Amino acid sequence: MSGFHLAQFNYARLAAPLDDPRSAGFRDNLERINALADAQPGFVWRMVGEADTATDIRAFDDDLVLVNASTWESPEHLAAFVFRTEHREFVRRGAEWFEPRDEVYLVLWWIAAGHQPDMTECLDRLAALRERGPTPFAFDFKTRFPAPQPETAQ
Secondary structure, eight states, rough: SSSEEEEEEEEEBBBSTSSSSGHHHHTTTHHHHHHHTTTTTTTEEEOOSSSSSSOOOSSOOOTTTTEEEEEOOOOOHHHHHHSTTTTHHHHHHHHHHHHOOSSEEEEEOOOOOOOOOOOOHHHHHHHHHHOSSSTTBBBOOOSSSOOOOGGGGO
């Protein structure tokens, strides 16, 4: 294992407020899915607000936008959770709860092990991916970059 972890940030805008019955399938399973993530091999950390979720964290000037940030030992660990656990059902059903997106909403990047990115860092990485496309500074699942060598760490 290297001295680096993979950070990920993504966001989505709810189609209805979190307390609305239309959001119940998402809201009522969020704690269970977060616990599943926490127990996954390779999971390191996730951003939480006042509760054990991030639903109260505001990165945008819109109360319907929910954010998610976490760190993992590798892209493979993150992908295993996202696409090969019960979480994949959340991905599949996302259109029920969230508005469609026509811009980049997920970004990956390497961090020093133990570092916990804050919202400013997350938004900076997302902006970099949108502006320049995938680079070692900010990338996506399709275009991954290896962890940096210690002397080139950001």
